Amino acid sequence: MGKSRISPRRDYNYNHMNNLCLVYFKITPLCNLRCRMCGQWGDRGIMKDRDITEEAKKIVPLHRYKELIDEIAPLRPVSYIWGGEPFLYPDLMPLAKYMVDRGLYVSVNTNGTLLEQRAEQIVRDKWSTIFVSLDAFEETNDFMRGKGSYERVVRGFKAINREKKKQNSVCPVMGIVTTVTNQNYLDLGRLAEATREFNLDLHIFNMGTYTNDNIIAAQRRFMKEKLDTDIDCLAGYNTGYNNGIDGRRLHAVLRDLHRNDYGHPIITVPALNPEKTHTYYADLETPVRNNCIVPWCQANINYNGDVHFCADYPDYILGNIKERSFAEIYNGDRANRFRKTIRSCRGGMFPGCLRCYQNMLFGKKIKGY
Ligand SMILES: C[S@@+](CC[C@H](N)C(=O)[O-])C[C@H]1O[C@@H](n2cnc3c(N)ncnc32)[C@H](O)[C@@H]1O
Ligand code: SF4
Numbered sequence: 001m002g003k004s005r006i007s008p009r010r011d012y013n014y015n016h017m018n019n020l021c022l023v024y025f026k027i028t029p030l031c032n033l034r035c036r037m038c039g040q041w042g043d044r045g046i047m048k049d050r051d052i053t054e055e056a057k058k059i060v061p062l063h064r065y066k067e068l069i070d071e072i073a074p075l076r077p078v079s080y081i082w083g084g085e086p087f088l089y090p091d092l093m094p095l096a097k098y099m100v101d102r103g104l105y106v107s108v109n110t111n112g113t114l115l116e117q118r119a120e121q122i123v124r125d126k127w128s129t130i131f132v133s134l135d136a137f138e139e140t141n142d143f144m145r146g147k148g149s150y151e152r153v154v155r156g157f158k159a160i161n162r163e164k165k166k167q168n169s170v171c172p173v174m175g176i177v178t179t180v181t182n183q184n185y186l187d188l189g190r191l192a193e194a195t196r197e198f199n200l201d202l203h204i205f206n207m208g209t210y211t212n213d214n215i216i217a218a219q220r221r222f223m224k225e226k227l228d229t230d231i232d233c234l235a236g237y238n239t240g241y242n243n244g245i246d247g248r249r250l251h252a253v254l255r256d257l258h259r260n261d262y263g264h265p266i267i268t269v270p271a272l273n274p275e276k277t278h279t280y281y282a283d284l285e286t287p288v289r290n291n292c293i294v295p296w297c298q299a300n301i302n303y304n305g306d307v308h309f310c311a312d313y314p315d316y317i318l319g320n321i322k323e324r325s326f327a328e329i330y331n332g333d334r335a336n337r338f339r340k341t342i343r344s345c346r347g348g349m350f351p352g353c354l355r356c357y358q359n360m361l362f363g364k365k366i367k368g369y
Helices: 052-057 064-074 092-101 114-126 138-145 148-167 185-198 213-227 246-257 276-282 324-329 334-343
Strands: 022-026 079-083 107-112 130-131 173-179 202-206 268-270 298-301 307-308
Touching: 064 092, 064 130, 064 324, 079 092, 092 107, 107 114, 114 148, 130 148, 138 148, 148 173, 148 185, 173 185, 173 324, 185 202, 185 246, 213 334, 246 268, 246 276, 324 334
Parallel strands: 022 079, 022 298, 079 107, 107 130, 130 173, 173 202, 202 268
Antiparallel strands: 298 307
């Protein structure tokens, strides 16, 4: 990936498509699980109060996604499919295949419970990467994610490995994503050790997105005043599942994880100076990164076609791909208004951005763990 896309120009009268490096496709609002810490469907999740039958009717049809892919494929952004649970989008298989055929690097983030049935086709279609969510050993994992989920994920891993062997393929790269919570954080090392048997290519530890009432109130005021936008998504991340995490103990756990050899890379996100792990949990209102670069190089297409910069907080809408081309939206007035507003903020972030991992994936080089 070119340097300009990792450190993109922060400009306005400019074709931002040149810097587009990552497009999230949140292809469905539906999910078959109710993971407790999830900002969408968890204990405080914002989808729980919505008329989900109505929301599901709004999904973008396959033919419109194909047009969008034709538009962005020459720019070669990484495409990251997620949801809800992506396997509940009726045309996931043809969509992912179309992306692969158009030369895109296709990553799919799934809860893994529906993987087994699709394993043969996933390998045949040469998906680039699957990120499967697994948070802990069976008891804790199923407490957080639902009974039986651990067992189904394990069956999914086995099926993918079986198919890769049978089809003599290295695709897809297979990784686990473990979301760190106060339920699992002291047991991450044992999990990394035990999951070696699944023949992984990587294991990602996600320190978890979270917030509190003060930050939500500050963000609500700010977005209304500066961008005339009512927000509701941030509240879904006020889950309490990061409360009580001892950052110093987690720092020791992560440091050991990164020192050990598990036969595959260990990645901790957000990319954070390890010294700040304590602050990340103990002092939520202190920034750990600054100058968000997302509006200059990334976008999220929501299930209804709305385009946003912030994948987890789809409140401010840039435009809708059912009505306009992606380039028009990405270079449009609403996009530039957002860019100018965030750039004028102290530290180049809004009040609600304090623990947003999307902001912390790229940008100024951080040594991390
Ligand atoms: C919202 S899910 C959507 C994809 C799919 N349903 C899954 O669970 O993998 C995307 C990722 O976010 C993780 N996640 C859930 N709650 C989170 C939180 N509060 N902070 C950060 N990541 C979270 C999930 O575990 C998953 O790895
Ligand atoms: S499976 Fe994914 S989208 Fe569904 S509730 Fe769990 S974390 Fe949220």
